[in-house]
Amino acid sequence: MEIEQENKMSLTEHLIELRKRLFRIVIALGVGFGICFYFKNLVFDIITRPLTEVLPAESHLVYIGLTEAFFVYMKLAFFAALLLTSPYILYQIWKFISPGLLPREKKLVIPFVFFSSLLFIGGVLFGYYIVLPPAFKFFVSFNNEYLQAMISFREYLSLFVMFLLGFGVSFELPVFIFFLAKLGVVNAKTLARQWKFAILFIFIAAAVLTPSPDALSQILMAIPLMFLYVVSIFVAGFARKEKNKNSAKD
Numbered sequence: 001m002e003i004e005q006e007n008k009m010s011l012t013e014h015l016i017e018l019r020k021r022l023f024r025i026v027i028a029l030g031v032g033f034g035i036c037f038y039f040k041n042l043v044f045d046i047i048t049r050p051l052t053e054v055l056p057a058e059s060h061l062v063y064i065g066l067t068e069a070f071f072v073y074m075k076l077a078f079f080a081a082l083l084l085t086s087p088y089i090l091y092q093i094w095k096f097i098s099p100g101l102l103p104r105e106k107k108l109v110i111p112f113v114f115f116s117s118l119l120f121i122g123g124v125l126f127g128y129y130i131v132l133p134p135a136f137k138f139f140v141s142f143n144n145e146y147l148q149a150m151i152s153f154r155e156y157l158s159l160f161v162m163f164l165l166g167f168g169v170s171f172e173l174p175v176f177i178f179f180l181a182k183l184g185v186v187n188a189k190t191l192a193r194q195w196k197f198a199i200l201f202i203f204i205a206a207a208v209l210t211p212s213p214d215a216l217s218q219i220l221m222a223i224p225l226m227f228l229y230v231v232s233i234f235v236a237g238f239a240r241k242e243k244n245k246n247s248a249k250d
Contacts, residue, residue: 021096028088032081043080050132054140061153087117123171124164135217166209177232181239188237
């Protein structure tokens, strides 16, 4: 009962805590944005490389509005800052929800930040190095003597960001399953029994998230997600055991 009383916070205290965490996240993003905008040409080269490597010789990305390039560079710097500061952002999210947790659950902060960051960045890198190159190669293959690619950087960046964020979030599956299992929403047995539906859903998600309609890109995205689903089954089993063990101690 004493622990429960310590964990209770009033609505005003929750709002103050939320404001503090959001302020720190904004400051971190601001610093990251400043750094990334300063090195915008390097960031530009890294982000456009999956496309520029498959474009025909003498091809260039274009912008068609007077202010378009400036605002696209702003978006570019913000996206890079989001990746750069993601571990700190996840840490602040955890610190916001931690007052509602038991002391032993608060000890999960380091594993949560580490694995969440690792999975998110791993998903982004997997999409960048494994999936995007063949997808862009497929699209550019339509370039010929009658059709010449003149790709807007704004459209490319929107596709790039949506795709890689989708990969980063989808790779967080084991973390989501862990918390759902801790809450008793799912369990390992249910996940194992529903594997057929899971595979179907994974391929549907892969078809929606991949920019290319070819089967190869969808398969490249579905394979790691299926592996992560299997990992999630074991994670759910571990979370359930921990919950039962803690309940027995209480």
